[in-house]
Amino acid sequence: MVDTYNxxxxxxxxxxxxxxxxxxxxxxNQTIKGHESMRKVxxxxxxxxxxxxxxxxxxxxxxxxxxxxxxxxxxNLKARARRGTCRSGAAPxxxxxxxxxxxxxxxxxx
Numbered sequence: 001m002v003d004t005y006n007x008x009x010x011x012x013x014x015x016x017x018x019x020x021x022x023x024x025x026x027x028x029n030q031t032i033k034g035h036e037s038m039r040k041v042x043x044x045x046x047x048x049x050x051x052x053x054x055x056x057x058x059x060x061x062x063x064x065x066x067x068x069x070x071x072x073x074x075x076n077l078k079a080r081a082r083r084g085t086c087r088s089g090a091a092p093x094x095x096x097x098x099x100x101x102x103x104x105x106x107x108x109x110x
Contacts (some may be wrong), residue, residue, distance in 0.1 A: 002070075005054050010044035036038050049076040 004012040014035050023032040032038050046052065051074030058069040 002054050002056060004006060006052070008049075009045055010039060010043050013042060045075070045077060048078055049074050052076075 001013065001016040004016060008087050016034070017038065019035050021032075021034065021038065022037075023031055025031050032041055052072070054070050054072045056068050059068045059072050
């Protein structure tokens with residue numbers, strides 16, 4: 001998944017997720033629901049961020065849950081004026097190897 005994100009390959013990235021995948025922010029607010037919404041959000045991010053790059057900082061596996069710390073650089077969302085380095089955490093739940101629920105929270109820099 002990180003390789004498709006770094007390549008800004010929207011179709012391959014979206015297909016890493018279940019069609020009904022949702023993302024929640026750190027407060028539990030739904031920010032994305034389903035492939036169509038994901039294409040809109042990530043399509044804009046990929047288009048506006050030619051130097052976008054993510055690396056996995058740490059990964060913890062507990063049963064079917066995987067928590068990752070991600071270091072993202074090159075993020076440029078004009079509408080949100082986010083630039084530079086972002087640290088975030090993700091805790092997806094699995095459904096036959098595909099991500100169904102994806103929580104994100106800013107650990108700084110976003």
